Each structure stands twice: as C-alpha cells, then as structure tokens.
Amino acid sequence: MQINFWNKQIETASRDEINDIQLRRLKNIVKQAYKSEFYKKKFHKAGIESPEDIKTLEDIQKFPFTTKNDLRQNYPAGLLASDFDDVVRIHSSSGTTGVPTVIYLSGEDMDCWTDLVARSLVATGCTKSDVFQNMMTYGLFTGGLGLHYGAERVGMAVLPIGGGNTIRQVRYMQDFNTTTLHITPSYLLHIYGKLDDFNTKIEDLSLKRAITGAEPHTEQTRKKLEELYNMPCYNSYGLSEMNGPGVAFECVYRNGMHIWEDGFIAEIINPETGEVLPDGEKGELVLTNLTRTAMPLLRYRTRDLCHIYDSDCPCGRTHRRLSRIMGRTDDMMIINGVNVFPSQIEEVVMNIPEVGTNYQIVLTKKGAIDKLIVKVEIYSKMFSGDASQLDSLNRKICEELKASIFVNPVVQIHEPGTLPTFEGKAKRVIDMREEI
Numbered sequence: 001m002q003i004n005f006w007n008k009q010i011e012t013a014s015r016d017e018i019n020d021i022q023l024r025r026l027k028n029i030v031k032q033a034y035k036s037e038f039y040k041k042k043f044h045k046a047g048i049e050s051p052e053d054i055k056t057l058e059d060i061q062k063f064p065f066t067t068k069n070d071l072r073q074n075y076p077a078g079l080l081a082s083d084f085d086d087v088v089r090i091h092s093s094s095g096t097t098g099v100p101t102v103i104y105l106s107g108e109d110m111d112c113w114t115d116l117v118a119r120s121l122v123a124t125g126c127t128k129s130d131v132f133q134n135m136m137t138y139g140l141f142t143g144g145l146g147l148h149y150g151a152e153r154v155g156m157a158v159l160p161i162g163g164g165n166t167i168r169q170v171r172y173m174q175d176f177n178t179t180t181l182h183i184t185p186s187y188l189l190h191i192y193g194k195l196d197d198f199n200t201k202i203e204d205l206s207l208k209r210a211i212t213g214a215e216p217h218t219e220q221t222r223k224k225l226e227e228l229y230n231m232p233c234y235n236s237y238g239l240s241e242m243n244g245p246g247v248a249f250e251c252v253y254r255n256g257m258h259i260w261e262d263g264f265i266a267e268i269i270n271p272e273t274g275e276v277l278p279d280g281e282k283g284e285l286v287l288t289n290l291t292r293t294a295m296p297l298l299r300y301r302t303r304d305l306c307h308i309y310d311s312d313c314p315c316g317r318t319h320r321r322l323s324r325i326m327g328r329t330d331d332m333m334i335i336n337g338v339n340v341f342p343s344q345i346e347e348v349v350m351n352i353p354e355v356g357t358n359y360q361i362v363l364t365k366k367g368a369i370d371k372l373i374v375k376v377e378i379y380s381k382m383f384s385g386d387a388s389q390l391d392s393l394n395r396k397i398c399e400e401l402k403a404s405i406f407v408n409p410v411v412q413i414h415e416p417g418t419l420p421t422f423e424g425k426a427k428r429v430i431d432m433r434e435e436i
C-alpha cells in the first residue's frame, strides 16, 4: 500500500517526542488562556494560581472542564484571549443541540488548522492530481471552509460546490472527473438512489474516495457506501470548538482516526463522574486545543462517546487513534426505561441487505408507554415486489432490533426515495413524546 505523509517527522514522532511537544504547547496555551476573562476566573475558582503550575502532562487534570454551556453563557466574546484585531475568522457551530457557539481564529490559528487538514487529506492518499468536490455546506459551519483550505494547500483542484442540488453535483463529478468527495454519509447514501434517475453509473465517474464526516455513522453504513460506490470512505472527525474538521482522520488503513496529538490533547472520561479513563475504555472525549491562540479551549467536553486505540498502525503514524463516534451523551433515547442510542438502530438496519439507503426513528407515546417506530426504505434491487417477502422482512428487522436494543419496535417499510433526505447533517430521530 502506498503511504504518503505531509509531515513525516511529526506524524511518525516517538511517544517521547509527542509528549515533549504537548507539554511545551500546553504551557504556552495555558498562559494564553489566562488572558481571557473566562479562564482567569475559572482557574482562580479551581485554585490554580498561575500557568506555572503545569509541570507535567498529567497536570492537565488539575484544570476544570470547559463545557458547551460555558461557551453559551459567555457568548459572544467572553473566551476571546487575544486582541480582536488579530482575529481573521469567526465560525459558529451548526447548533444541532441548541444555541450556537462561536469560535475565533487568528491568522496563525488558520495556518495551523489548514496544515492539519492538509496532513489529514494526504493520509487518505490525496495528492495534487486529485479533484476535490467539496459537498459540505459553506459558511459559518466549519465543515465546508475547513476542508477547502486544506485541500488547496495540498494542491488539489477544489470545486467549492457546497451541499445540495444533486443533479448538478453528479454532472460536475462527470464533467470535472472528480476523484475525491467530501460529504456527509447521509447525503452520499441519498445520492446513490438518484444516480439511476440521471442515467449515471458509478463506472462513468472517476471517483477514488470519499471523505465522510460531520455526523455519527456506523461501520455498517460505511460498508454499505463502500460497496455501492466501490471506493473507500474515510472517516473524518472534528468540531467547531476545536476549529472544525482535521482533529482526527483515518489513514489508508481505515482502522480508526489518528488524533493529531501535536495539535490536541485527547482524554476519555466517565461522563458521569469526570474520572479520566485509560485507553480502550469507552467514554466521553475531552479535547484541549494546543495551538489556538485567539480562543484557547482547555479540556473541552465534546459529549462524543468513543474510545482511544493505542495499538500500532501499519501506516507508521504514531498518533493514537479514535474509534468511531458511537453517539453523543445527549443523543441517548430512553425508551420505556431502556437506554438506546440511534447508532444501535442504524447498525442493525444498515446491516440488512434488503434495506436501502435511508431510515428514520420516530418516538411517540401512548398513555404511559413509549412507542418506537423505525422506518426504513427498501433496496429495490434486492426486492421482488412480493407481499410475503415484505412481511418476512418486517419480522426480520423487528427481531434483529429487539435482540440488539431490548425494545420492541414497530417497523415500517417504505418505498425508495420516500423518507426525508438530508444534504447536510441528517436529523433522523423525531421525538414526539413531549408534544403529545
């Protein structure tokens, strides 16, 4: 397998070298954070008198966590740590779970971010010969612009097309021989169902890979996409609070996402107790941005549930890897007292070959009883149109779901192309229990 590096020295640095970089940068960033009103107060309250209190990497545990609520309460500029004149970019999160939060970047911060994204793209095999169709939303959302600058830095030919307008997307893929897509997994699933309508076959396209991210998706969904499109799909993780994409990225081996540890310190905690967990244990990811000077964020609670692998990767990169995100702490549904993550449902339905490219989860209430409705689209190529086949498929999905989530669902099978589709982040769970 061909393995390319953007910065081989850093990407393959020894653990001691990575620790040295992290400690040096942590000291700097703590010093910088003290310049913001927010952290000065927060550190004081936690009894940390000076940035000099940091002697080892473990000392990071003396610092309190920063939460999304902290960002909201200090909207819009309470966490700004540098002169406003140094700010060259303002981004905000997409606000999936409430009031958006704001992030400030200086020119230097932009440069660091862009470099990490370039490194990430090269890790998936991208080169300057590639054509990069960026199908993520441009604007305040970091997904579009974040990858854009990194791809240009690699020297790829970038098509800043943004999300939506599927017919134009497919046409541009053909006209410009696009090799690399950047897209949400749900939109990539959706497009597949449209190719027939446009008389386009995968073989007519020059696609070599897709970079998929911005929303939780399971290994089953990745497998389905890779089979449908006959190309690898690389998982990309980031969040606006840590700049955006380019925090952790898969290499050509696609066995977890290398966390760029010269840029971030990653910890996994027990979300209930805050206790730091060892590698391999599942919990909430906490990230410290080591280089962002305009708005440092220390020990930020991402609410994303995952674990860290420390095993060696055959690509030679030494930066530890992040598992697939299994859900967010605030994603969890409680259905008649049973905890269920949407990803558990996705895992089951996407693994069933007769199920097509879309699904939806609806929660309602009848009296005191919660009802879980799982709607799936059928995959037309696997289906003969026979009613008894539908019945047995329905039973099969019910049984497999029941076995996995311990809740009895109602399964509804829909025709291809009839469930709501998404051009950006998908919203698949409709909880109507409170409204009833």
Ligand code: ADP
Residues within 6 Å of the ligand: 093, 094, 095, 096, 097, 141, 142, 212, 213, 214, 215, 216, 217, 235, 236, 237, 238, 239, 240, 241, 302, 304, 324, 325, 328
């Ligand atoms: P918002 O919190 O408003 O959605 P962002 O646009 O910054 O804000 O989205 C970041 C979040 O998106 C992450 O915290 C994570 O929950 C999700 N996310 C991003 N990339 C991935 C990925 N590859 N897999 C799963 N979830 C992801």
Ligand code: K
Residues within 6 Å of the ligand: 128, 129, 130, 155, 156, 157
């Ligand atoms: K080029």
